Amino acid sequence: MSRMLGSSAIAAIIGLLLLPAGAVFAGSQAAAITTAAQKNFTEYLDLLSLPNVAAEPSDIERNVAFLEKSFQKRSFKTHRLDNPAGRPMLLAELSSAKASVPTILFYAHFDGQPIVKEQWAQQDPFTPVVKQRNAQGAWQEVPRERLTAKPLDPELRVFARSASDDKAPIVMLLTAIDVLQAQRKTPVINVKVLLDSEEEMGSPSLGETVKANRELFNADALIVLDGPVHGSGKPTLVFGNRGITQATLTVFGPTAPLHSGHFGNYVPNPALRLATLLASMKDDDGRVLVEGYYDGINLTDADRRILKATGDDEAALLKRAGIARAERVGATYQEALQYPSLNVRGMASASVGAKAANIVPSEAIAEIDIRTTPETDGRRLFELLKRHIEKQGYHLVDAAPTTEERASYDKLAKFELGSVEAAARVPMDAPVGRWAMTALKSSTAQTPKTDPVRIRMMGGTVPTDVLVDALGLPFLLVPTVNADNNQHTFDENMRMGNFVTGTETVYSLLVTKYQR
Amino acid sequence: MSRMLGSSAIAAIIGLLLLPAGAVFAGSQAAAITTAAQKNFTEYLDLLSLPNVAAEPSDIERNVAFLEKSFQKRSFKTHRLDNPAGRPMLLAELSSAKASVPTILFYAHFDGQPIVKEQWAQQDPFTPVVKQRNAQGAWQEVPRERLTAKPLDPELRVFARSASDDKAPIVMLLTAIDVLQAQRKTPVINVKVLLDSEEEMGSPSLGETVKANRELFNADALIVLDGPVHGSGKPTLVFGNRGITQATLTVFGPTAPLHSGHFGNYVPNPALRLATLLASMKDDDGRVLVEGYYDGINLTDADRRILKATGDDEAALLKRAGIARAERVGATYQEALQYPSLNVRGMASASVGAKAANIVPSEAIAEIDIRTTPETDGRRLFELLKRHIEKQGYHLVDAAPTTEERASYDKLAKFELGSVEAAARVPMDAPVGRWAMTALKSSTAQTPKTDPVRIRMMGGTVPTDVLVDALGLPFLLVPTVNADNNQHTFDENMRMGNFVTGTETVYSLLVTKYQR
Known part of the structure; x- marks a missing residue:
């Protein structure tokens, strides 16, 4: 099973947790x-x-x-x-x-x-x-x-x-x-x-x-x-x-990093702007706020019964992850997976730790992955996000902004589509399933x-x-x-x-x- | 002049720009x-x-x-x-x-x-x-x-x-x-x-x-x-x-990075949470929204005249920085510097670029520097920010959260005070100035x-x-x-x-x- 974590991370799990207490074979x-x-x-x-x-x-x-x-x-x-x-x-x-x-x-x-x-x-x-x-x-x-x-x-x-x-x-x-x-x-x-x-x-x-x-x-x-x-x-x-669609969002600040003493309070900070942009995309419960993001997904009561029947031990799931509360995209773990996600898989602006300097960074980057469903095509979701970013006042560029673009647009960003792999699903009553x-x-x-x-x-x-x-x-x-x-x-x-x-x-x- | 940028960045400037066209000595x-x-x-x-x-x-x-x-x-x-x-x-x-x-x-x-x-x-x-x-x-x-x-x-x-x-x-x-x-x-x-x-x-x-x-x-x-x-x-x-006060804000996610397919839409993303937290601190014009942040600063008309008298070429300043519009903390560049700043000098969560993996990161970090004024003590501003973070629902810890803390609090963060150097200013009519x-x-x-x-x-x-x-x-x-x-x-x-x-x-x- 590919697209998994490297050695530093945990293995993939569909439901996880408690193995049967020593299966007996009859x-x-x-x-x-x-x-x-x-x-x-x-x-x-x-x-x-x-x-x-x-x-x-x-x-x-x-x-x-x-x-x-x-x-x-x-x-x-x-x-x-x-x-x-x-x-x-x-x-x-x-x-x-x-x-x-x-x-x-x-x-x-x-x-x-x-x-x-x-x-x-x-x-x-x-x-x-x-x-x-x-x-x-x-x-x-x-x-x-x-x-x-x-x-x-x-x-x-x-x-x-x-x-x-x-x-x-x-x-x-x-x-x-x-x-x-x-x-x-x-x-x-x-x-x-x-x-x-x-x-x-x-x-x-x-x-x-x-x-x-x-x-x-x-x-x-x-x-x-x-x-x-x-x-x-x-x-x-x-x-x-689910499928996966990757995207990279770059928010541009000054042409080069600037002294935070001489420019702090004057030159807008791209890390803070990226933060504001990302924050506009999801609510506190983890639901995506971008218009139309979940369009097409209509879980029936029958679907929900099937999702519930997996009987996941969600308390154990939270404990394993080390969190007190899950997001509320779905009522259950399985239900959450029936919707497309919007995940920040990496984020960076200038340096942290010992290498951090007192600067206004020149750019800030977020790596995004969207886990898609058959109803929510990755390219369509990417376009919805793109429109959302533009609605927040951003002018999107395809490459590093030119001097003219820098002079013309207060908010400049680049939003690039990465790899796309489609989701796939067969109906539970298909012949292969039966x-x-x-x-x-x-x-x-x-x-x-x-x-x-x-x-x-x-x-x-x-x-x-x-x-x-x-x-x-x-x-x-x-x-x-x-x-x-x-x-x-x-x-x-x-x-x-x-x-x-x-x-x-x-x-x-x-x-x-x-x-x- | 210390606390400046490394070699990759531009030099400090007080007002910058246009040198006199070949001074003539008389x-x-x-x-x-x-x-x-x-x-x-x-x-x-x-x-x-x-x-x-x-x-x-x-x-x-x-x-x-x-x-x-x-x-x-x-x-x-x-x-x-x-x-x-x-x-x-x-x-x-x-x-x-x-x-x-x-x-x-x-x-x-x-x-x-x-x-x-x-x-x-x-x-x-x-x-x-x-x-x-x-x-x-x-x-x-x-x-x-x-x-x-x-x-x-x-x-x-x-x-x-x-x-x-x-x-x-x-x-x-x-x-x-x-x-x-x-x-x-x-x-x-x-x-x-x-x-x-x-x-x-x-x-x-x-x-x-x-x-x-x-x-x-x-x-x-x-x-x-x-x-x-x-x-x-x-x-x-x-x-x-101005003085400088550094702080480091860490938002905790799952104990270890988790597979973004199996946990995307379920385990809250610390990068997005950090983004939301930072976004709550400033408005779109760059003004700090944290209560009491600017308390004590009362520029008089006389102060404003002196600030204006420097005659900075702000159009050239924007051009030099490569931006279309400055923040609106002050009416002028010099006025902006009379207020404390709140700058994200670095930000990181997991990796970006070729090293990015499809994960929900385990934490997200923002390095912050505050340029302070004599009226706005760095330690006091740090405490105001701390209270603001708590108001957003965060439980603050001093070290990596324990299993018990992870199980008890949905939102966990660490906010650490770094180095503090005070601002200093003498009145313009002091004997040394005259x-x-x-x-x-x-x-x-x-x-x-x-x-x-x-x-x-x-x-x-x-x-x-x-x-x-x-x-x-x-x-x-x-x-x-x-x-x-x-x-x-x-x-x-x-x-x-x-x-x-x-x-x-x-x-x-x-x-x-x-x-x-």
Whole structure:
């Protein structure tokens, strides 16, 4: 899952919090899955031992070679999909005997976030380490053999880059196939698996690669195997994700920084002007005041019921964030995510701390990100903000203001559009949703059995838009890894209990008939 | 003049702009001063060749040794004033024959701003270079001998660190003494000269040094020889300077940066909250909205006439700053400086530019400086701001908020008081002011003769408060160097025409009787 924080920040979470208190696995099906998972842990650790930062194409090449063998030995046909950067993607295909059977395209990625080796508690993020919590709650290394001891301790974790994001789901899928083959069964759907090699870079060649090989991607639906399950630990289906639009707002002051003694009270301060401009955009509850910003969003009572049903522990959410009160954009956490956001992701004017000088700064900058929804296109919101800024008396320029512009306009600013990735969402009653619900309800690994958590639209952004645009397929996100996997940071980990329940989730999809 | 900008910024200016179009010197007095100045240019260049950044005490030592000789050979008694850092100051004294004659204590400093050698257009900021403007207006090096060619070209400039700030006034004073001695005259006042060695560091030991040697400093008035004359180029008297109070405002968000997708619209953004808080402090015209901020300032019509009389070219001031409109705190530039300011000298939250991440930042910081007046004490204004922040719903903490504070208060901030230097001002009709006016009016170097510009209170801060506190003396700032001297930057320079008029200004003080 890309567009996440660097190592200094926390991992992405859909709902977060409290993991189930040690899942218990019931029945022979669960036992078969656990056995197959334990058998595949060696393959999993071997895959994690291959460095996979996309900046190094030769590393990507080694991962592809490994994965080709893994899929081929399970009877998949594989196709390397080359791209100009020399970071091939892989398409693996396991066709049903019957040509008329619907096809599901699974998406996962095998590249990982860049690493800062020194930050890791282990010698090498590409030498996986098995850990368990000691009595004091600290992580303690245990021998690798513990992974294959019977019964499997679900609380064991593997620490390594991509342990969760996103190599685990790939091995879960392979394991689900192994279980089927051991049962002398085949999937009831045609299975295609697209393994992206550049997801953590923003999948720069994904759209082109898919378009250039369009015939290979014929399918009925797309399933994205990425991201953590809801914080409750329950099986989770995600029906959409917000998009992101970035923008940079610069307010201009004097041509060069000026002495704050000789010019303070005379030359307007751009930091204060930027502050006033930003303050005009939102109210005290976090609602955007820009006209038309929320137009098009009409949550029904049915939508609200679905949003409420996720049962997020909001008190715990506040505690985790370290805040006393949430904004009031939505009545609940999930509802807030159904609206576009307006976030100041960075702000700067001159210097703070020891480098601060007694000056009137020459400019002030705010970096903005807008998380968009399918109803609120990012480019449209950008234009609304632009108009709002102009309404506050600003003359907008495209470049550093000229002498003439400086002489003519009291308030000068620049507002630039950055990257835009669209939101995507499928209706909860779409065939793909009904199919996945049926499948996950049949899942046996989780005890007591519960209905899956349905997330109408998660807050973050995944590159579904590229695939959805290129393929025009209905899609679902099916997360499998633990919510506290710390993806993208220096303590990324995978909980073994989730490895088993995630495999069960994938297995359930493979054995459930898809109704077009 | 300390507390100025670093090399990246422009120099301090009291009024700035248009220098007189090549001052013409009339009469034998002016000729005598020009001759003496030209004779002393070698000594001036030798002094500029001594590195003088106070961080290096051995350099300070070499400057002191040089200055001891310069003053001693003009019959001054000198006293080294040691301080703990090993950067001695110098007190030089030239007593009149008559014990009852009033004593004037002149203050100047011989240390200079730190340098970044690569930024200078010349090989070494401590190897002075003589330049003139070519037909295209660019600075062009000319032989040093041009300084002593007759007649002196007033537009020649010497480029070097401390060429203007503040070694020039020291040599002007020595030159004025030389003129007197050539005329077989003596000053009609007792002359004491205090040469500070640490002014650009904020004069950390000045107060203690003066107090420890109190008897050496008996005087009737203090004259600070520092800073540039009014932009009109006219002789200038400055009756006061604003003080400065620094403060740091930190608004707290989540404990750690959070993913802006998963938390945007839910976790309040500290950058936006800081923006709203700052926006609440000032109106669109730059007036502070905090209750009681301007209390105590009552400009009379007489004050306003004096402020208007400086005749600043405000259109040129706006052009120089690169802005279309000034703030409206005062009706004129000079009037604006009579009020305390509230300036955001730096602002930061997370990162901007290439390092910006899609996060809700964990905190946002504004560095604030308040330029104060004698009526508006910095500590009192700080308390008013504090109360204002609390009125906006903030709970103020002294350190990073605890888990309990985070859980209890929606709005958390820290507001810290930084350094405080008081403003100082003497009434325009004080004896020291009347004496200096009489002196400067008698000055002959400037043609046509004009009344000196009287600045009620300049916007910047000079460490007069330390001296005034320690000595309890009435004081005046008597600037002499050109307004475009670019002090503190990599093109600091001294205009030779101002060297002559500045010497004339100092000479006029030495020959004018002081009425207690």
